[in-house]
Amino acid sequence: MLSTTSLALQYGYVKISYEGLHQATNGFSSSNLVGTGSFASVYRGTLVNFERPVAIKVLNLKTRGASKSFMAECKALGKIKHRNLVSILTCCSSVDYKGNDFKAIVFEFMSNGSLETLLHNTIEDSESTNPSLNLIQRINIALDVAFALDYLHNDSWEGVVHCDIKPSNVLLDDDMVAHLGDFGLSRVIHGAASQISSDQASSSAIKGTIGYIPPEYGAGGSVSAEGDMYSYGVLLLEMLTEKKPTDHLFGEGLSLHMFCNMAIPDGITKIVDSRLLIPFDEGQRRITQQQNMEDTIRECLVSFGRIGVACSQEFPNQRMSIKDVINELHAIKQKLSC
Incomplete structure (x- = not known):
């Protein structure tokens, strides 16, 4: 498993920890939940290093294919940049407070939704x-x-x-x-x-x-x-x-x-x-x-x-x-x- 540090170095992202994301979303509170999908849930949050709100996509690692989805998205968005693509800000591959594997990707927050x-x-x-x-x-x-x-x-x-x-x-x-x-x-x-x-x-x-x-x-x-x-x-x-x-x-x-x-x-x-x-x-x-x-x-x-x-x-x-x-x-x- 890639660590947060190695992922940040590989794709040039700002390092972010599970603790930081936990705080940014008030403990991944349901009040901050903005959407769910096949592989993940998305939360709105506020991070110290970013002026604007962010969207935090937390992978459901119990779902088959979620880890591959995480790596595919990090790899793709780490190398492609365009005005009409959602920008990845950073990512996290770590463990949560219970010692379970944790993976998340942080994006720009889109205020008008989907x-x-x-x-x-x-x-x-x-x-x-x-x-x-x-x-x-x-x-x-x-x-x-x-x-x-x-x-x-x-x-x-x-x-x-x-x-x-x-x-x-x-x-x-x-x-x-x-x-x-x-x-x-x-x-x-x-x-x-x-x-x-x-x-x-x-x-x-x-x-x-x-x-x-x-x-x-x-x-x-x-x-x-x-x-x-x-x-x-x-x-x-x-x-x-x-x-x-x-x-x-x-x-x-x-x-x-x-x-x-x-x-x-x-x-x-x-x-x-x-x-x-x-x-x-x-x-x-x-x-x-x-x-x-x-x-x-x-x-x-x-x-x-x-x-x-x-x-x-x-x-x-x-x-x-x-x-x-x-x-x-x-x-x-x-x-x-x-």
Whole structure:
């Protein structure tokens, strides 16, 4: 087991102890718990060495794969830096007060929570400035995630596949800028570390979350950038419709992809989140200066839906490229801004 010191030295992080994290979260109090996942629980905390609140991801080491997830995330985020990726601040590999192994990762705290919460939380917080997401905000978020994927796939140190693109892994900061997080399932796809072990290869079919996993993974295919594009396409369609891919509406013979594909273009207004039909700008002000705004919004919704459908095609070689996605989203944003 790597110690806190060796991890800090290996990845250049500030050293932090279990005691420090225990104090930062008031003993990992439930009042500071902001989320739970397959491998970990996330707490909000305050550390002496950091001016702003932090998010502390505590691994559940009793869950199979949690330790591998910890090391994969430390390795990935220790070498990749981008405006639209969640930044790792430090990590801890130690023992708790009972002598049990303890692993945690400390990230920037994202004050506006996850995309999943903003899309699906029906209780509007009267103190929130963003109780729901309008069309322009969703396009900006889609662009932010696309920028992150373009960097990971094409510009990062060795090429990285995220393997778990979904709304709960898209986090929003004070300015509603989206940051892609949770690299516990990530894989390097080329370069010196591109060889996937037999253990990784055999488990590739379950890398991801049900509803977002590309069909080739289910057939035992290797992880790939095209796999991330499939998950991203599903995410876009979820942003468009406010329906999860696991919604009770979908099952035998019908998927979120098919549901949207059949409705585009003529039935677009029947399937979209109704809040997207209201013309608001990024400051939540109603847009009145543009004539035929309803027609423009409809056209943009159709274009957005077509991108999601194109990315979530069944076969990898049919999926839209990330570069084309970015260009198309920019065009939609420009049309709304005219």
